Amino acid sequence: MSDERSAGVPGRRGPARWVLGLLPLALLAGLVAFFFGADPTAPFRAAFPPVEDLTIERVSFPEHGIMRVRVVNGGPEAVTIAQVVVDDAYWQFRIDRDPTLPRLGGATLELDYPWVQGEAHVVRLVTSTGLTFEHEVAVATLSPRPNARYLTTFGLLGIYAGVIPVLLGLLWYPFLRRIDRKWIHFYLSLTVGLLAFLVVDAFEDTLQASALVPAGFQAAGLIAVGVIGAIVGLKALGNLGRSKSGASSGLTVAYLIATSIGLHNLGEGLAIGAAFSLGEIALGSFLVIGFALHNTTEGLAIVAPIAEKRPALRHFAFMGAIAGLPTVLGAWAGGFSYSPTLATFFLALGTGAILQVIVEVTKLVQRSWPRGLFTPLNATGLLLGLLVMYGTALMVTA
Secondary structure, three states: OHHHHHOOOOOOOOOOHHHHHHHHHHHHHHHHHHHHHHOOOHHHHHHOOOOOOEEEEEEEEEEOOEEEEEEEEOOOOOEEEEEEEEOOEEEOOEEOOOOEEOOOOEEEEEEEOOOOOOOOEEEEEEEOOOOEEEEEEOOOOOOOOOOHHHHHHHHHHHHHHHHHHHHHHHOOHHHHHOOOHHHHHHHHHHHHHHHHHHHHHHHHHHHHHHOOOOHHHOHHHHHHHHHHHHHHHHHHHHHHOEOOOOOEOHHHHHHHHHHHHHHHHHHHHHHHHHHHHOOOHHHHHHHHHHHHHHHHHHHHHHHHHHOOOOOOHHHHHHHHHHHHHHHHHHHHHHHHHOOHHHHHHHHHHHHHHHHHHHHHHHHHHHHHOOOHHHOHHHHHHHHHHHHHHHHHHHHHOO
């Protein structure tokens, strides 16, 4: 009986609760410190060569006769860069830090190299152990600098690809206000189709970007953090706009769609900026046109949940900015300092956000139209949304 009375009684003598909570962590820290101090892996490291993994993230050409190489050590051990080989010839290099890079450490190498505009070049890094890591530059071109000219140029590309098309898509709102309710649900179902294609497309882009992430940054974990973090974050934001019945309002869903599209458009902007900065002008132009077509249909997805509402005009401006302006930010980041690691994370955020929005839109349709997405008309809308996005995607890869 005395044990029952003493268990869980506030103010009971003994260690404070925070001490009990920290005790396992302190013991774990001691175990890790002992492991590294005792170093039981020493016999293995003496018998086997070190595991090295360098990733050349970016090769840029800031001016004629100068080449810069951004490298990251994604391996489990420190790596020393001993030599640089460009087009089968050894070249002297300068480095902005110690040549021995710690795990997950990065450095920028600079070479006085007579690169040729429009030609391909192969860069190889040789470590102190003799291992080589290679990167091919398909087209050498003068890298854009973050000055007024290029800030304006990349900003305009983002506006053409993201901001203007989203605003044009919002102009479908008056049309949706004047159609029968069953057709509103048709367009909501079409929105689900648009977003379903978009989530698959975003996940494919995420996987492509993750292939260039240094191994030490754990691309799979980075994707998991981005996807799950976006789902949880948007779910929490959605709860702020729920009614007393626990359902999200149409305006809340519209804002969630705008947010998810904005995160996705950040990744699109990164792709546009990187393409132009690497001299792939034709690809960059197709990306701008293709993403513009994509984003116009995404504007329709934003306004479909509020077709039966009359929100203030400022909401349209806010949602357009949320969905479109990240394209500009992405174009700047991709044009001046593209990072596969950050690109993977932001693309994963966009993927998770779109997944959560699909759930919210589906609930919205189910709540106001009990038969949900799978009436003949709504199912047609969903499939049409997939086909529309597929058709516009063809412009991106043309």
